[in-house]
Amino acid sequence: MLAMEARRMGYRIHTYSPEHNSPTGQIADFEYAAPYNDAAAVRSFAKGVDALTFEFENVPSLVAETAEAEGVPVRPSGSILHAAQNRQREKSMLTRAGLPVTPFRAITDIKQLAEAVHEIGFPAILKTAAFGYDGKGQTRIERDTGLESAWNSLGRQPCVLEAFVNFERELSMVAARGQDGAFATYPLVENRHVNHILDVTIAPADVEPSVAQEAERLACKLCEFLDLTGVLCIEYFLVSEPGMGGNSHDPELQSTGRLLINEIAPRPHNSGHWTIEGAVTSQFEQQLRTVSGLAPGSTEQLRPAVMLNLLGDLWQSGEPNWPALLAFSNLKLHLYGKHEPRPGRKMGHLTVTAGTTAEALEMGLQARTALQRG
Numbered sequence: 012m013l014a015m016e017a018r019r020m021g022y023r024i025h026t027y028s029p030e031h032n033s034p035t036g037q038i039a040d041f042e043y044a045a046p047y048n049d050a051a052a053v054r055s056f057a058k059g060v061d062a063l064t065f066e067f068e069n070v071p072s073l074v075a076e077t078a079e080a081e082g083v084p085v086r087p088s089g090s091i092l093h094a095a096q097n098r099q100r101e102k103s104m105l106t107r108a109g110l111p112v113t114p115f116r117a118i119t120d121i122k123q124l125a126e127a128v129h130e131i132g133f134p135a136i137l138k139t140a141a142f143g144y145d146g147k148g149q150t151r152i153e154r155d156t157g158l159e160s161a162w163n164s165l166g167r168q169p170c171v172l173e174a175f176v177n178f179e180r181e182l183s184m185v186a187a188r189g190q191d192g193a194f195a196t197y198p199l200v201e202n203r204h205v206n207h208i209l210d211v212t213i214a215p216a217d218v219e220p221s222v223a224q225e226a227e228r229l230a231c232k233l234c235e236f237l238d239l240t241g242v243l244c245i246e247y248f249l250v251s252e253p254g255m256g257g258n259s260h261d262p263e264l265q266s267t268g269r270l271l272i273n274e275i276a277p278r279p280h281n282s283g284h285w286t287i288e289g290a291v292t293s294q295f296e297q298q299l300r301t302v303s304g305l306a307p308g309s310t311e312q313l314r315p316a317v318m319l320n321l322l323g324d325l326w327q328s329g330e331p332n333w334p335a336l337l338a339f340s341n342l343k344l345h346l347y348g349k350h351e352p353r354p355g356r357k358m359g360h361l362t363v364t365a366g367t368t369a370e371a372l373e374m375g376l377q378a379r380t381a382l383q384r385g
């Protein structure tokens with residue numbers, strides 16, 4: 012989606028990933044297919060570009076370091092990438108920045124886990140520190156007897172233990188910051204998950220103005236703290252009352268505000284895809300503008316919008332019913348060009364814009380149901 016915006020604006024695109032014929036490779040001018048740890052290939056790639064950015068944060072930070080050593084601007088910087096790809100580092104960074112995070116403890120062995128769970132309280136969620144997304148690498152712990160199996164099930168690796176948050180809703184905000192510090196945010200949105208995977212985004216979220224203002228204030232604080240150039244998304248838990256952050260017995264672990272940060276992503280985010288049709292500047296154009304040293308564009312929302320993900324599960328009984336979907340005239344279909352529709356894999360999404368978010372949601376859900384065969 013970044014490459015498509017870039018093409019529209021006359022840029023040329025080089026892409027690097029371990030795969031041939033990747034979604035970006037299908038429309039890029041040059042596709043480099045090599046392992047991320049192939050320093051010579053990364054150097055040769057870096058020599059051909061004016062600026063480098065990434066589409067997910069699990070690109071090894073060696074890539075950013077190698078490109079930075081070649082004098083290529085990496086935006087957001089390699090140090091931000093490094094912090095965001097590990098939950099321990101990310102949460103410690105957020106705490107240092109003075110931002111409210113889900114109560115957590117860093118865990119490196121089972122003894123620490125046993126101690127931490129008594130501070131955090133039950134239920135708690137154990138998450139691997141590295142390479143976690145969409146609920147992968149996490150497990151819920153209900154009682155003492157579950158510690159050993161939880162620790163083993165995640166492969167006995169560095170983890171974070173989090174308090175289980177009884178949130179009222181999940182929200183997120185995409186922000187952009189230019190090289191000169193110009194800052195812009197999109198409206199706060201509501202995210203609904205199924206099986207820990209984002210299912211639907213509703214833009215804007217129906218929340219009190221004070222919640223949206225607080226989300227924006229926290230996003231600005233984080234972008235300033237990181238000295239970010241680029242686009243960043245913050246995922247929040249909205250808790251119903253101050254101090255409802257979790258079931259912790261430790262008052263220090265309780266937050267005083269109504270928003271807790273679950274995680275951040277220093278890149279465009281699935282919950283910002285609605286901006287392609289729903290805002291003056293899409294989050295992808297925004298990434299392109301900021302990483303190229305240009306000013307952020309207007310983040311004004313044009314119409315209420317809803318985004319619905321299309322997962323690989325929809326292909327279970329063969330090709331989904333595209334004609335039935337496209338009989339709904341007021342929606343936009345996006346398919347990413349991924350080859351294998353595995354269950355749980357994000358293959359594309361729909362965006363519906365309408366007079367209200369309720370109307371858009373109703374139509375989007377009907378349209379997505381029409382895709383199912385049999």
Ligand code: AMP
Nearest residue numbers: 113136144145146173174175176204207
């Ligand atoms: P994550 O990969 O950490 O974003 O987690 C995926 C989803 O799991 C979140 O969007 C929440 O729906 C749920 N989740 C994660 N952490 C917690 C928590 N500490 N308390 C309650 N639900 C959580």
